[in-house]
Amino acid sequence: MDIGGLKKMALEEIDKAIDLVGLDNVYKKYLGKKGEIASFFGSLKNLPEKDRKEVGRCLNSFKKLLEEKIKIKEQEFKKSLKLFKNNKLDVSIPGKKIKTGHLHPLTLVKRRAENIFGEMGFSIAQGPEIEDEWHNFDALNIPKNHPARDMWDTFWLKNGKLLRTHTSPVQIRYMKKNNPPIRIIVPGRIFRHEATDASHEINFYQLEGLMIDKDISISNFKAIIQEFFSRFFNKVIEARLRPSFFPFTEPSFEVDMSCVVCEGTGCSVCSSTGWIEIMGAGMVHPNVLKAGGLIPRQKAKDTGWQGFAFGIGLDRLTMMKYKIDDIRLLYSGDIRFLKQF
Ligand SMILES: [Zn+2]
Numbered sequence: 001m002d003i004g005g006l007k008k009m010a011l012e013e014i015d016k017a018i019d020l021v022g023l024d025n026v027y028k029k030y031l032g033k034k035g036e037i038a039s040f041f042g043s044l045k046n047l048p049e050k051d052r053k054e055v056g057r058c059l060n061s062f063k064k065l066l067e068e069k070i071k072i073k074e075q076e077f078k079k080s081l082k083l084f085k086n087n088k089l090d091v092s093i094p095g096k097k098i099k100t101g102h103l104h105p106l107t108l109v110k111r112r113a114e115n116i117f118g119e120m121g122f123s124i125a126q127g128p129e130i131e132d133e134w135h136n137f138d139a140l141n142i143p144k145n146h147p148a149r150d151m152w153d154t155f156w157l158k159n160g161k162l163l164r165t166h167t168s169p170v171q172i173r174y175m176k177k178n179n180p181p182i183r184i185i186v187p188g189r190i191f192r193h194e195a196t197d198a199s200h201e202i203n204f205y206q207l208e209g210l211m212i213d214k215d216i217s218i219s220n221f222k223a224i225i226q227e228f229f230s231r232f233f234n235k236v237i238e239a240r241l242r243p244s245f246f247p248f249t250e251p252s253f254e255v256d257m258s259c260v261v262c263e264g265t266g267c268s269v270c271s272s273t274g275w276i277e278i279m280g281a282g283m284v285h286p287n288v289l290k291a292g293g294l295i296p297r298q299k300a301k302d303t304g305w306q307g308f309a310f311g312i313g314l315d316r317l318t319m320m321k322y323k324i325d326d327i328r329l330l331y332s333g334d335i336r337f338l339k340q341f
Contacts, residue, residue: 003058006036007065014069020077027070037063105341106205106330109318110187113207116231117185120224122209125184127170129191130161135169139291140248148247153193155202163191167208168248171284171309174210175292180305182212187314198326205314212284212294212307218251221281221308225255229278233260233321240275249282249309260320276320281310 010030017023030036040059044052083089103111114124127135142148152165170186186208194200211220222239229237238258246252257278259270266272284307286296297304315327322341324330329337 003040003055003062006030006040007062010036010066011069014066014073017073020074020081023070023073023077030066031063031070037066102339102341104330104338105318105322105324106314108341109321110205110207110314112232113228113312113314113317114185114187116228117209119231120227122183122185122211125170125174125186126188127164127167127173127186129164129189130157131164131169132161135172136162136164136166139172139288140168141285141287141291142247146247155191155193163203164188165192166190166311167206168309168311170208171210171248171288172292175212175289175294180212180294180307181214182210182307184211185209196328198328201315201327201331203331204327207312207314207317209310209312210284210307211309212289212305214297214305216307218283218308221310225279225281225310229257232317235260235263238264241281244280244282246280246282248285248288250285252280252282255279255281255310278316279310279312281308283307284309 010026013026013029014023017026028035032038037059041056044056044059047055080089118124136154137149138144154165155163157163167186167188167190170184170188174182174184174186186206188206188208189203190206191203192200194202196202211224218241222241226237226239229239237260240256240258241253242256244252244254255278256275258264259267259274259276261267261269262274264274266274270276288309289296289305295304297306315330318324318330319327
């Protein structure tokens with residue numbers, strides 16, 4: 001008579017029961033009139049009289065244990081059944097949504113810009129964020145002590161290097177390693193040592209463009225940039241050039257685009273002018289071409305090179321695309337802000 005083995009089996013079966021019917025079967029098998037325990041009791045009379053009392057006691061406590069366990073399990077089943085019937089458990093409610101990450105608005109804009117320029121034959125070039133003085137200034141026609149250096153408030157490092165103040169040094173690095181014709185964009189992070197406010201950060205993203213060939217003119221630039229903005233904003237955008245000054249381009253200009261909100265009729269975004277100032281650009285200065293190891297074009301039809309360069313603020317572009325009014329939000333890491341994109 002192995003009561004221990006029977007007990008183990010019975011408890012396992014209670015555990016495995018998945019509903020009231022299954023539990024009832026376990027009850028019948030062990031505690032029913034013709035069940036295992038009843039048949040054990042029936043065979044007590046075959047035992048020597050001295051053992052009967054002890055075995056009988058064991059059987060009784062086993063019976064009691066099974067009754068208790070089955071009762072507890074039964075109550076559990078009934079409770080969940082009741083919940084189900086009272087509609088407290090609504091099986092039609094959708095499951096919990098899995099939270100997935102997504103790209104930062106700046107990354108979305110950067111990738112969109114890269115794709116559009118890629119479609120127009122521009123490839124992507126990269127350069128170091130820690131730059132030397134020569135690439136960041138001298139090679140770009142900004143010699144030491146030149147007042148133009150004040151246009152860029154610079155983070156200087158202890159080793160004499162600096163955090164690049166624009167993506168333009170990559171123009172020089174690329175020209176030195178690659179022969180024209182050149183058609184590149186340089187999306188990247190840049191740094192300015194200045195106070196922050198709604199439209200200024202100490203680090204932000206710029207997208208540099210450089211196109212060098214034999215007969216590149218300002219009209220090529222205007223066509224390309226109008227095409228870029230039109231594809232980016234999915235509407236026809238006009239560009240307007242105004243004379244300006246940058247040491248590394250000659251002539252230089254500020255580029256305005258027709259207002260994406262009012263399309264030129266005037267609104268608060270464009271201060272009723274119909275135009276929005278968006279970037280700086282110009283024809284690459286001969287000194288910059290020389291620093292990049294190229295022979296600049298001197299007169300029509302000579303063998304020299306010429307071309308244009310431009311720099312778009314990716315943060316500004318992102319702010320315009322998504323109508324964000326404070327650049328600092330882009331770097332705040334505020335989940336409430338970021339999950340909108
Ligand atoms: Zn407007």
